Amino acid sequence: MPGAVLEMAGVSKGFPGVRALEGVDLRLYPGEIHALMGENGAGKSTLIKVLTGVHQPDAGEVRLGGTPVSVTGPQHAQALGISTVYQEVNLCPNLTVAENVFIGREPARAGMIRWREIRRRAGELLTRLHVDVDPGALLGSCSLAVQQLVAIVRAVDVSAKVLVLDEPTSSLDRDEVEQLFAVMRRLRDDGVAVLFVSHFLDQVYDVSDRMTVLRNGRLVGEFRTAELSRADLVGHMTGRALSTLEQLHVTGESARVQAEPVLRARGVGRKGAIEPFDLEIHPGEVVGLAGLLGSGRTEAARLMFGADAPDSGTVTLSGDPVALRSPRAAIGRGVAFCPENRKSEGLVEDLTVGENIVLALQAAAGWLRPLSQSRRQELVGRYIEALRISPADPDMPARNLSGGNQQKVLLARWLITRPKLLILDEPTRGIDVGAKAEIQKLVVSLAGDGVAVLFVSAELEEVLRISHKIEVLRDRRLIAEVANTAEITPEGVLEIIANGTTS
Amino acid sequence: MTVLGTRTGVRIRRDHVAVLVTLGLLVAMFTAGSIAYPAFGSGQVVIDLFIDNGFLLVIAIGMTFVILTGGIDLSVGAVAALSAMLCAFLLERWHWPVAVVLPLVLLVGAGIGFAMGYVIHHFEIQPFIATLAGMFLARGLCFVISVNQISIKNPFFTEWAQTRIPLPGDMNLTPTVLIALAVLAAAFWTLHYTRFGRGVYAVGGNAQSALLMGLPVTRIRIGAYVVSGLCSALGGVLFAFYTISASGLHAVGTELDAIAAVVIGGTLLTGGSGYVLGTVLGVMLLGTIQTLLRFQGTLSSWWTRIAIGALLLLFIVLQRLLGSSRPGR
Numbered sequence: 001m002p003g004a005v006l007e008m009a010g011v012s013k014g015f016p017g018v019r020a021l022e023g024v025d026l027r028l029y030p031g032e033i034h035a036l037m038g039e040n041g042a043g044k045s046t047l048i049k050v051l052t053g054v055h056q057p058d059a060g061e062v063r064l065g066g067t068p069v070s071v072t073g074p075q076h077a078q079a080l081g082i083s084t085v086y087q088e089v090n091l092c093p094n095l096t097v098a099e100n101v102f103i104g105r106e107p108a109r110a111g112m113i114r115w116r117e118i119r120r121r122a123g124e125l126l127t128r129l130h131v132d133v134d135p136g137a138l139l140g141s142c143s144l145a146v147q148q149l150v151a152i153v154r155a156v157d158v159s160a161k162v163l164v165l166d167e168p169t170s171s172l173d174r175d176e177v178e179q180l181f182a183v184m185r186r187l188r189d190d191g192v193a194v195l196f197v198s199h200f201l202d203q204v205y206d207v208s209d210r211m212t213v214l215r216n217g218r219l220v221g222e223f224r225t226a227e228l229s230r231a232d233l234v235g236h237m238t239g240r241a242l243s244t245l246e247q248l249h250v251t252g253e254s255a256r257v258q259a260e261p262v263l264r265a266r267g268v269g270r271k272g273a274i275e276p277f278d279l280e281i282h283p284g285e286v287v288g289l290a291g292l293l294g295s296g297r298t299e300a301a302r303l304m305f306g307a308d309a310p311d312s313g314t315v316t317l318s319g320d321p322v323a324l325r326s327p328r329a330a331i332g333r334g335v336a337f338c339p340e341n342r343k344s345e346g347l348v349e350d351l352t353v354g355e356n357i358v359l360a361l362q363a364a365a366g367w368l369r370p371l372s373q374s375r376r377q378e379l380v381g382r383y384i385e386a387l388r389i390s391p392a393d394p395d396m397p398a399r400n401l402s403g404g405n406q407q408k409v410l411l412a413r414w415l416i417t418r419p420k421l422l423i424l425d426e427p428t429r430g431i432d433v434g435a436k437a438e439i440q441k442l443v444v445s446l447a448g449d450g451v452a453v454l455f456v457s458a459e460l461e462e463v464l465r466i467s468h469k470i471e472v473l474r475d476r477r478l479i480a481e482v483a484n485t486a487e488i489t490p491e492g493v494l495e496i497i498a499n500g501t502t503s
Numbered sequence: 504m505t506v507l508g509t510r511t512g513v514r515i516r517r518d519h520v521a522v523l524v525t526l527g528l529l530v531a532m533f534t535a536g537s538i539a540y541p542a543f544g545s546g547q548v549v550i551d552l553f554i555d556n557g558f559l560l561v562i563a564i565g566m567t568f569v570i571l572t573g574g575i576d577l578s579v580g581a582v583a584a585l586s587a588m589l590c591a592f593l594l595e596r597w598h599w600p601v602a603v604v605l606p607l608v609l610l611v612g613a614g615i616g617f618a619m620g621y622v623i624h625h626f627e628i629q630p631f632i633a634t635l636a637g638m639f640l641a642r643g644l645c646f647v648i649s650v651n652q653i654s655i656k657n658p659f660f661t662e663w664a665q666t667r668i669p670l671p672g673d674m675n676l677t678p679t680v681l682i683a684l685a686v687l688a689a690a691f692w693t694l695h696y697t698r699f700g701r702g703v704y705a706v707g708g709n710a711q712s713a714l715l716m717g718l719p720v721t722r723i724r725i726g727a728y729v730v731s732g733l734c735s736a737l738g739g740v741l742f743a744f745y746t747i748s749a750s751g752l753h754a755v756g757t758e759l760d761a762i763a764a765v766v767i768g769g770t771l772l773t774g775g776s777g778y779v780l781g782t783v784l785g786v787m788l789l790g791t792i793q794t795l796l797r798f799q800g801t802l803s804s805w806w807t808r809i810a811i812g813a814l815l816l817l818f819i820v821l822q823r824l825l826g827s828s829r830p831g832r
Binding site for chain 2: 074075078086089090091092093094095099103104105106108111112113154
């Protein structure tokens with residue numbers, strides 16, 4: 001085996017109050033895809049930030065091709081041959097694909113940009129990686145997957161030694177992920193060392209050759225993907241056995257089917273978002289919305305919360321017809337909504353954990369009747385404990401929490417208002433296996449307490465695991481409703497999505 | 504191989520649509536004017552548009568840079584008045600030579616732009632606030648220099664004001680028009696063929712991304728305000744050529760005309776999308792409305808404002824509609 005192109009040895013990094021990394025090693029070889037695994041808060045992001053020079057390590061060193069280097073920043077990292085593509089596409093949507101690949105280092109003659117050259121070279125690069133997109137198209141008009149691929153093309157053209165992909169697949173659907181993997185494999189065959197960070201175990205097993213597992217800022221070990229079973233991997237990541245995941249499976253027969261549904265929607269739809277559909281959710285029932293990306297899952301959920309106003313149909317909450325014209329109206333009726341994008345639509349990062357948690361309750365009580373300090377502390381304390389938010393510090397700014405814990409804070413915010421109907425839009429997206437299982441368990445136990453839950457997720461396995469009833473969406477239409485019995489499998493649901501019926 | 508992305512035969516981009524709408528409106532208005540008033544449809548009327556609005560065009564071009572980065576510059580009118588004032592004062596009171604005064608004045612304009620850009624970028628002040636401060640400062644300085652109007656008797660200026668360059672077909676134009684067109688050409692070249700220009704678009708598209716892509720965002724953002732300051736100063740000089748005088752009360756509200764012209768020209772106020780050629784059309788459209796009212800003769804000149812307001816509203820709604828029809832995810 002050739003020598004490692006990049007080595008990190010004994011890297012430690014601390015932040016005030018947190019030991020983010022403690023003596024972590026990482027080796028990347030040319031021509032391999034290396035997965036970096038770990039739960040949220042395990043130190044993956046910090047490690048990548050050290051690698052790309054955003055943070056300086058407190059101890060340990062980074063060696064590039066055997067020589068120790070001190071990476072001073074992302075620009076420097078790029079110059080050294082380490083490029084990073086982040087989860088959010090960091091490109092300019094208002095420029096063309098070709099320009100996004102070259103901006104900042106455009107071929108120029110006498111200060112004059114040579115557009116023809118840019119288009120030609122961009123075309124070549126895209127063709128080489130089999131990304132079929134018109135270099136002259138505006139980036140904003142391309143799908144997110146293509147944008148991600150363009151970001152990769154830019155990254156590898158800048159420098160092609162080490163490519164770091166930080167959760168590139170979170171927002172992609174299955175086909176798009178395949179496309180991305182094809183590009184990754186091609187780069188690997190060209191001798192690039194690819195560091196791949198993902199929460200999806202399937203994807204990691206699909207594409208990676210080796211993996212490094214972190215837990216609580218420490219190195220658990222480096223493994224060949226082929227030699228590590230999934231159960232062992234999850235065990236390594238969480239430090240506990242897989243049983244928490246397994247015991248969850250709820251069967252369709254339990255709970256529900258009592259009197260009045262909490263929510264009854266009849267012919268509710270919105271032009272351009274989702275066609276009219278019917279939906280009933282009973283107390284204690286978890287209803288899953290399944291469908292591919294862009295099938296109208298989120299749109300349907302938003303209508304139920306009044307985030308968008310429906311054009312047609314009627315909604316009944318606990319038997320009363322209501323007009324859900326605004327989230328305020330919905331909240332007043334006991335509906336709570338955890339949006340998909342926790343950063344931009346829910347969490348106030350500058351407020352503390354405690355403040356974030358009481359936000360909705362305070363809003364419901366009215367600003368003129370502040371919660372007493374002791375009541376606040378008691379509530380916040382209770383929910384931090386119940387949801388196992390870590391670190392369990394109500395005064396910590398919410399931005400410092402890992403993704404999974406931020407999600408729990410958002411959940412706590414709504415749970416505290418004791419909603420009758422809880423709408424969760426992708427509550428487990430981008431968070432790790434352990435936190436995922438905890439949130440799923442929480443949803444199940446909430447349903448056990450009689451809360452009705454509308455659960456939206458891109459992961460079919462997850463929807464199947466916790467829902468009593470599954471609404472299948474395709475092309476902005478609700479095409480089927482199936483009770484979640486033991487016979488229903490992810491493949492079966494996919495089949496419904498593909499054909500509109502079960503075979 | 505799977506086909507990803509969009510391949511459309513004819514690409515009609517939303518930023519083109521906005522410019523085309525303005526062009527269509529301009530042509531329509533001109534045609535209507537020509538039918539109503541036979542004298543309207545002459546080449547000289549078009550040239551007069553440039554003569555009367557040359558200074559506004561130059562200022563609006565600078566404004567285009569700033570708006571493309573996603574900012575705004577409210578100081579342009581005041582900076583223009585200040586540079587005219589400075590010109591008049593240095594020439595008439597201190598009798599400095601023109602060859603010193605003009606570069607100095609331009610430098611002052613660029614300096615004010617730099618200061619505002621610096622404050623906006625490094626202290627993360629809203630451009631609206633920072634340039635509002637710049638506006639008050641520049642306007643105030645005008646009155647520090649002189650409370651009264653100063654008329655310019657410098658021979659260079661008076662001669663310039665009278666110079667007419669004859670064109671075939673019994674038409675003529677002023678040097679101001681040539682300068683404005685030269686600025687336009689330079690701006691177009693800068694925006695489309697230099698790294699700075701592309702950076703302006705990138706910063707307006709997504710400043711965070713631009714930074715992560717390794718673009719010199721600091722230099723680009725401040726640079727846009729420098730360009731705007733420089734253009735404002737030049738616009739002020741052109742205004743002084745045009746009126747052969749300077750006063751602290753000149754060019755009041757020009758910043759709003761410039762912003763209106765830029766927006767009507769199809770540039771998005773949120774930045775990242777637009778063309779300097781659209782700005783030209785915007786200025787022409789504003790000028791055409793004024794000219795039409797002049798030909799009409801009975802309506803008060805305030806109707807210009809009302810027309811501009813209505814147009815502005817129309818175009819902002821149009822931007823909104825075009826913007827929301829973008830495929831987004």
